[in-house]
Amino acid sequence: MTALLPLVTTTADGGTPAARPHPTATGQAAPHSAPHHGAAPAAAMEPAAPVLPRAGWTAMASDEETAAEDGRAQLVLDGNADTFWHSKWSGTPVPLPHSITIDMHRTAVVSGFVYQPRPSNIANGRIGEFAIHLSADGTSWGAAVASGTLADDATTKTLSFAARGARFVRLTATSEAGGRGPWSSSGEINLLGDPGSPASVVDLPRAGWTAMASDEETAAEDGRAQLVLDGNADTFWHSKWSGTPAPLPHSITIDMHRTAVVSGFVYQPRPSNIANGRIGAYSVTTSTDGTTFGAPVATGTWKDDDWVKGATFTRPVTARYVRLTATTEAGGRGPWSSAAELRLSGPADPEAHGAWGRLTGFPLVPVATAVLPNNKLLAWSAYAIDRFGGSNGYTQTAIMDLATGRITQRRVDNTGHDMFCPGIALLADGRVLVTGGSNAARASIYSPATDEWISTADMNIARGYQAMTLLSNGDAFVLGGSWSGGTGGKDGEVWSAASGTWRRLPGVPATGTMTADPQGPYRADNHQWLHATSNGRVLHVGPSKQLNWISTAGDGSITPAGTRADSADAMNGNAVAYDIGKLLTLGGATAYENAPATKRAYTVDLNGGAQPVSARTGDMAHARAFSNSVVMPDGKVAVFGGQSNPVPFSDAGPVLTPEIWNPATGTFTAMASMAVPRNYHSVANLLPDGRIFTGGGGLCGDCATNHPDGAIFTPPYLLNPDGTEKTRPRLTGNTPAKVAHGAKLPVTTDTAIASFALVRTGAATHSTDNDQRRIPLTYETTGTNSYALNIPSDPGIALPGTYMLFALDTRGVPSKAALLTIG
Secondary structure (H helix, E strand, O other): OOOOOOOEEEOOOOOOOOOOOOOEEEOOOOOOOOOEOEOOOHHHHOOOOOEOOOOOOEEEEOOOOOOOOOEOHHHHHOOOOOOOEEOOOOOOOOOOOEEEEEEEEEEEEEEEEEEEOOOOOOOOOOEOEEEEEEEOOOOOOOOOOEEEEOOOOOOOEEEEEEEEEEEEEEEEEOOEOOOOOOOOEEOEEEEEOOOOOEOOEEEOOOOOOEEEEOOOOOOOOOEOHHHHHOOOOOOOEEOOOOOOOOOOOEEEEEEEEEEEEEEEEEEEOOOOOOOOOOEOEEEEEEEOOOOOOOOOOEEEEOOOOOOOEEEEEEEEEEEEEEEEEEOOEOOOOOOOOEEOEEEEEEEOOHHHHOEEOOEEEOOOOOOEEEEOOOOEEEEEOOOOOOOOOOOOOOEEEEEEEOOOOOEEEEEEOOOOOOOOOOEEEEOOOOOEEEEOOOOOOOEEEEEOOOOEEEEEOOOOOOOEOOEEEEOOOOOEEEEOOEOOOOOOOOOOEEEOOOOOOEEEOOOOOHHHHOOOOOOOHHHHOOOOEEEEOHHHEEEEEEOOOEEEEEEOOOOOEEEEEEEOOOOOOOEOOEEEEEEOOEEEEEOOEOOOOOOOEEOOEEEEEOOOOOOOEEEEOOOOOOOEEOOEEEEOOOOOEEEEOOEOOOOOOOOOOEOOOOEEEEOOOOEEEEOOOOOOOOOOOEEEEEOOOOOEEEEEOOOOOOOOOOOOEEEEEEOHHHEOOOOOEOOOOOEEOOOOOEEOOOOEEEEEEOOOOOEEEEEEOOEEEOOEOOOOEEEEEOEEEEEOOEEEEEOOOOOOOOOOEEEEEEEEOOOOOEOOOEEEEEO
16 A cells, blocks of 8 residues: 655755755645545554554665764664655665665564655655565565555655564565655655455465364354354354353364364454454464464454454465454453454465566545547546545546556646546547546546547536546546535536537436435445447446446436346446446445445346346355456456445455456356455556456545555466466558458467457446456457457447457467457
8 A cells, every 4th residue: 555645846956965955846735635525433543454563573675874863774663754765865875776675573464564754855866667576584575465656755654564473574666756865865764564455365265164263152043163154244143241251361263174284263243233342352373183273374453443454474284274363342341252254364375366577556535437439547536635525626646557556646737627436438549538436527538549548528427436438429428426526416418529518418317227325326326337239229237236227318318227136226336347248236225325235246237138138156255346347358357355234434344355257157166365454446457468456445535444555366267376377379561550330350379269359448436447357259260370350340249448358278278369440
């Protein structure tokens, strides 16, 4: 989680780092704003992981300034933010990169690096581009666990990564944030401990497991140890409370009935209506025979709340039995212990569960993202990089070059548009249309070809949280959006690609598309799922349980299209077009917030006649709202993040285990766990190399749930069992950059191909991406590894715009995509 990074521009005056403060020119101040949906709960404002005690630590630097009072590495550990380490500046400065290494003199689980710049009166030496490495011995350093770019300001930065055991932690600076000179510095450094999210793990299957407790309550429906394995969070084990309670400590032991490698433990407290028995201080021990238990592999103290807790082992262990011992009750209410569910995690098999790359720090919270035709990722937040509020007329943006990983930041002022909480549509020519949000009537367009933002005509109806989709004729349709610009009346309208103006659709009221949210239209018309089809028509797929056909011809019209099988309303769920005329809908809740999310998923098939046919498919393992879903080249759908109970700006109840749905079986499979929660204001996008970017979450100012970072997930189809990448097929020759509907597209490859697929580039915000769709292609073989692909003639199937063309070999391994424009 790189930092909370308000934009500050600094200018050098030629002074030395220690002697002369550099003047700063700042943009408009970033006032605190009322949280988007009411204040975040108190628990969400607390750090996600504990700060490790620094007693006995030492610090060493690649170089340091010794000619002044400050400069030495050990000063980052003295508890005084006014003293600092600084790279050598006197005489001939040592060129970048510079590094500083913390030696904890013991092995500990580490999940984050907290970097506090030197005092703000002097900016020299603020670290810009960075990387973090871990080591057990101070000699062998693996790949970076986090990297990215920090903004040029004095705020404290938290750089998070997947938890793992280490003794040494190294921060390497490769640039100075303001480009003032070859300098690096730091005021204070802290490290974060175990958040319960170890690296590269997956939940172990619990089939056949049993649980035994030191004691249990048998005088009530709940109490027995085996209930921690029943998959029902409403049932629980409880230590004996009737008669004379058994005194602490209490223990509960999992017998897996087989030996497995275990690296983490997940503890879910009993339901929140009664707090008794929440475990406070704990230890975890393991055994191969159920008799001899070794030294603890994890210890700590859990907070007195109902959040799911985790314990990361300092090292993976081979065991059959895993024992949780509670030595205190978290709230000191009595001699009790309880647990609703217990899970164990082990190292992930890359070929089965995929793998995560390092976290990449962004200089803003990526609340909205769009994949561009030039192999870059556009991201933006609001008027500020870490908070929203008001109608300020400008937006903080960033662009990540997917080839190099470099990220650049820019404030967009010229369109007079704060693009927080917008609608997004990717246009036929590859440009990005962004509408409404904080400046609720405005509309802006970004051109990847020129790297410029321009204004287009204001909408007729001011909106925020609206839904958008491109139409088959290249125009764009918008509906809903009562978050800003007034409540209710957010009826449909269409933007003309030819004239750049908006046309109201009085025949398309938003009322027939709303959920039954208790907050009424303010929440009921948000984040709608729209799927464009032939002749300018759109299927409204959700989140209301009611589906609707929408015509955008003339004044427009809307016609009910049945319900989504037995689905309830599913606000903050999402829908993904995984095949021609076929969509998968996932998760959501009956209300925008504070309502239980669902595990359910449904298919919606438009190919069976006038009305779509909806059916329930397999459930996800985890209930999710605020999650993000991505269709992959092979037609499978990956879902990331979300919460079991949606609460904006909170990381309570996060789902850290992604799942992949297989359309051939209708089932979901767990993937390797994420290191950072991705809940409200998070995003996910399929990238042209077949991997998936996930990032963001938060944007709540001075809170602990801002996540200005992202990570790339490599799906199993790209990996061997040892984690190396499989040999990919390659598209060879020059694939045309543009192709017409109904054309035959000639392509050549370096090996035999089993299938081809187009996936439209996506634009995500607030769990919704109406742009992505997958189109499997028919083709003819025209020679050895030579093919003619049949591009659909109907622009309602292949919406005009930018697509990623993938070739998949007989193993299902995709090529890197060729980016092309259709239409």
